[in-house]
Amino acid sequence: MSLFNKITIIGVGLIGSSLARGIRRAGLAETITIADKNEAYLARAEELDLANNYTADTLMAVADADLVILATPLGQMGKVATEMGAGLKQGAIVTDVGSVKKSVLTALAPHIPDGVHVVPGHPVAGTEQSGPDAGYADLFKDRWAILTPSETEDIAAVEAVKKFWEGLGSNVELMDAEHHDLVLAITSHVPHLIAYNIVGTASDLEAVTENEVIKYSAGGFRDFTRIAASDPTMWRDVFLNNKDAVLEMLGRFSEDLTALQRAIRWGDGDALHDLFSHTRNIRRGIIDAGQDSDAVDFGRPHGEDDKD
């Protein structure tokens, strides 16, 4: 018997399509329904045979669903909740995959009927690609899924969502929504912002051409461009919905950067060397924790040696 009878996924981008693939492979549902307002995405999901049913109608999509997963950009979640609220059955569980968690609760709460459980979630996984073709079943494997239910939420509902993510290969952590938003601001949101920013800066210079930036990007710049190729709508919504935490972490970042700038201006080599030595340890910790590959240079191909 599957964990859920019917799972409805709303939004079939990178995450939604990865969910559908993973659910099917792990046998976590008897039937999967995919809803998306984007006709091209919906048609493509059907071509890829990701689910049992496909519809652009959110209300119809959630009928009889035991688990409803919102996988739209954050800015759409309030609207989706309005559309689907009346169709949710008693005892259903609503979850989501949004990268910000306090604002999701605020957006959903007014539209979710009594007797329906809300267990917000966030799989800390993704790539720089978007759309139904970009998804794959292993996206969540060995990554963390963070759940941020309210303290009064039904324990059985939380446990069911935990089992769901574990079924996809994830490790699950429960966290307060506010703390989640602060942690992700520094581990994800500000890194994306500064990656977008330096790519923007580099493309706006007069003294250095865009062609030169591209040619000599192997000196470090290219690593930032991967992140800066992430979905613009998703990331706009992240920053609009996690304003306070992002501004706080950005303030810290800028303060530290100003100190580094001063060390460079005054030739304080010791201050630079101290920081540059310290940061190596964090990399080691991430590799030891299995959150990144220890292949040199991310395992990028390096000519003939790799063709063996």
Next chain:
Amino acid sequence: MSLFNKITIIGVGLIGSSLARGIRRAGLAETITIADKNEAYLARAEELDLANNYTADTLMAVADADLVILATPLGQMGKVATEMGAGLKQGAIVTDVGSVKKSVLTALAPHIPDGVHVVPGHPVAGTEQSGPDAGYADLFKDRWAILTPSETEDIAAVEAVKKFWEGLGSNVELMDAEHHDLVLAITSHVPHLIAYNIVGTASDLEAVTENEVIKYSAGGFRDFTRIAASDPTMWRDVFLNNKDAVLEMLGRFSEDLTALQRAIRWGDGDALHDLFSHTRNIRRGIIDAGQDSDAVDFGRPHGEDDKD
């Protein structure tokens, strides 16, 4: 016949050891001499059989050399030049691999005898690892090597160094030293600085633990930690030696970041979306130019799908 009779490499870290391997494989020299003051590095180079001769004595190392390549951190180059100057033979070519070019010329010039050619160079290639074991022959393949000779330098000497890099698989570009330093400030030096900086910021927070930063690093942070694991001494010297260009580019970066911060504070979603859309194109350009892999997520392994 080889391109050079004797090549001397001074400094056998990631770059020096990659050079030795590449020179040997491509047959660019009859004999290779490696000099390094670091006894462990020198012994390891010999164990790895990277060259024909090994010495800690810079002056002896350059005797009869046709090409001398300085592959030490930038801060050592003046000292090395002092030590080797008197041993250089007439007609020899001195080059280097430093990431900053104006300061190298200044450091070398007083110590290089008349009749010896100076053709500063910079291979835009590297990984986050250091030391003789980290090197490999294909490091420079399909990457750019930038040469910054003075306008009065002997054309035949410049041509010989150009052929040398082409022999290692690189594309070669000639450039004014000052322009080089500006281009690399934005494509390499500032990216490294902000990577070091955000890793430092993340490890100094009270509200978020280092363990949390590591656990949830797959949200973007981990990409920065690779760059922030680069050699501390090399990078200290880069910032001390390219102060003006780095401070200029850092000023641009901070100005743009302040504008983004303001857009977040005032909820200007259009400004965010515009930038985030624009930056995708640069990524495409880098992949088209062969300067990065188009494998999703840098081709990082993603569980079972990759074991096929």
